[in-house]
Amino acid sequence: MERMKQAGKAVFFDIDGTLINIKNGWTQIRPAVRTEIKRLREAGYHTFIASGRPYAYLDPKIADSKLFDGFVLMNGAAVMMGHAVIYDDPLPKELVQEIVALSEENGIEYILEGLHDVYLRPEFKATEQFCRDIDVNVRGFVRDYDLAHVDAYKIEFYARDPGGNGVYEHLLKKPELTGLMDPYHKENMELYASSNSKGTGICHTLDYLGIPRTESYAFGDGLNDMEMMETVGMGLVMENARPQLKEKASHILPSVDEDGVAFGIRRYILGEE
Secondary structure, three states: OOOOOOOOOEEEEOOEOOOEEHHHOEOOOOHHHHHHHHHHHHOOOEEEEEOOOOHHHOOHHHHOOOOOOEEEEHHHOEEEEOOEEEEEOOOOHHHHHHHHHHHHHOOOEEEEEOOOOEEOOOOOHHHHHHHHHOOOOHHHOEOOOOHHHOOOOEEEEEOOOHHHOOHHHHHHOOOOEEEEEOOOOOOEEEEEEOOOOHHHHHHHHHHHHOOOHHHEEEEEOOHHHHHHHHHOOEEEEEOOOOHHHHOOOOEEEOOHHHOHHHHHHHHHHOOOO
């Protein structure tokens, strides 16, 4: 796709723990935050979601809200400008087949995340329930598929045994892969190419728009936001963020429950007291 040449600035928003708080039961962007994002757009800023989620995990009220110009998805493995894909980098099929075989040998459930579709075997009930718990519509998941014809960009796992009998650490040691294991119970993990991150996804977006990194901002709270904060001109980190991410912050904001994104837009982007 031909690169666009535009002036302006760009703002990137993580979803979970930044725009919404599933742990507290609210899955939509609250009015105060929506209002400030709309004000950004009216002021000429480009606005983007930057998430570990695939497009299929995005709530339509967020994805089709006219609040965002595009999406950095699956931790940078794909970037969309509207509905047009400007960058995508699926995992090698042979590697995915190896990972799936290893998972099945060890009784680990897995979900394959594609550009438009998500692939989940019908017998993987725990993973399905996890998706339901974060308010993802599972009715559109592909349940019957030929693995040889699946382009997977990210894989998520569930294991009843912490660490999946050592499988998680084994996969994370592969130089071509990176990911995050749940630090508490170690039952869940997400895995993707080590060449991708939210930071690289942001770079693809900024290059496409012709915007320098110094004219970019990001809001986040999780460990998969680390590279994002190292990439943008100003990193805005939620009070509820992990300590490691706070060390990367240009500014620390009030928590997601206190509409910290709205505060950050007003104070640090639009320059209002």
